[in-house]
Amino acid sequence: MAILETGCKTLLTPMSKAFTKESDAEDAEAERDEGPALPQGTRNYMTPQGAEKMRHELLNLLNVERPKVVETVAWAASNGDRSENADYIYGKRRLREIDRRIRFLTKRLDAVEIVDPATQKGDKVLFGATVEVLDEDGVKKTYRIVGIDESDPAHGKVSWHSPLGKALLQSKAGDAVTFQTPGGGQELEVLKVSFVAIEA
Numbered sequence: 001m002a003i004l005e006t007g008c009k010t011l012l013t014p015m016s017k018a019f020t021k022e023s024d025a026e027d028a029e030a031e032r033d034e035g036p037a038l039p040q041g042t043r044n045y046m047t048p049q050g051a052e053k054m055r056h057e058l059l060n061l062l063n064v065e066r067p068k069v070v071e072t073v074a075w076a077a078s079n080g081d082r083s084e085n086a087d088y089i090y091g092k093r094r095l096r097e098i099d100r101r102i103r104f105l106t107k108r109l110d111a112v113e114i115v116d117p118a119t120q121k122g123d124k125v126l127f128g129a130t131v132e133v134l135d136e137d138g139v140k141k142t143y144r145i146v147g148i149d150e151s152d153p154a155h156g157k158v159s160w161h162s163p164l165g166k167a168l169l170q171s172k173a174g175d176a177v178t179f180q181t182p183g184g185g186q187e188l189e190v191l192k193v194s195f196v197a198i199e200a
Contacts, residue, residue: 035104036148039161043113045127046147047198051114054149058105061098069095108149117144120195125168127160132192133168140191143168144198157198 038044046054069091076088117128125131131143144157145168151159158165167179168190175190 035108036151036159036161038108038111038148044108044111044147044149045115045160046112046150047128048114048116049198050147050150051109051112054105054109054112058102058109061102061105066095066098066102069098116197117195118197123172123193125171125190125193126195127169128195128198129168130194130196130198131168131171131190133188133190135188136186141188145169146198 073088073091073095076082076085076091079085079088082088115127117130120126120128125145127145127147129145131145133141133143135141142156143164145160145165146152146157148159148161151157151162158168160166160169163179163181167177167188171177171190171193173190173192176187177190178185178187180186
């Protein structure tokens with residue numbers, strides 16, 4: 001954890017204030033666009049793989065994407081009239097997007113609490129659990145309980161804070177849980193709970 005925090009803060013230090021002019025309100029709005037808000041007063045629970053993926057994205061933005069765009073903007077600015085310079089206008093917009101994403105990722109990593117599913121134990125669904133369920137149509141499905149920023153329902157990864165995640169937490173094999181969907185309530189039977197490493 002300390003390595004993640006120190007690494008991010010060290011790399012962010014050289015960023016000029018000229019690129020962080022957005023107001024707090026604009027920044028908060030931009031953060032909402034980047035991803036779901038963390039529940040107030042909670043840590044940003046994340047698997048090691050999820051944290052590493054986020055850290056990799058941050059480093060790529062800082063060390064590859066941003067310098068490339070800065071170089072393009074500087075080149076475009078040297079070409080004269082900026083008002084009709086598409087490279088300059090697009091470059092500045094892209095730079096703002098990158099800086100917004102950098103701020104978002106940095107805040108998320110600063111608040112991260114890594115929970116390794118492989119170290120979790122017991123028969124109840126906790127963060128990081130892999131849960132096999134049977135739905136109302138008799139179809140077996142497998143879900144993994146992950147962090148808010150790792151959620152990928154199409155691949156069976158559900159946030160611990162989602163309606164399904166909340167319904168599954170603390171349940172165990174044999175339990176029936178109900179959660180709300182846009183189409184109404186849905187019931188699942190928990191068949192199996194296990195704790196294994198989750199791929200990013």
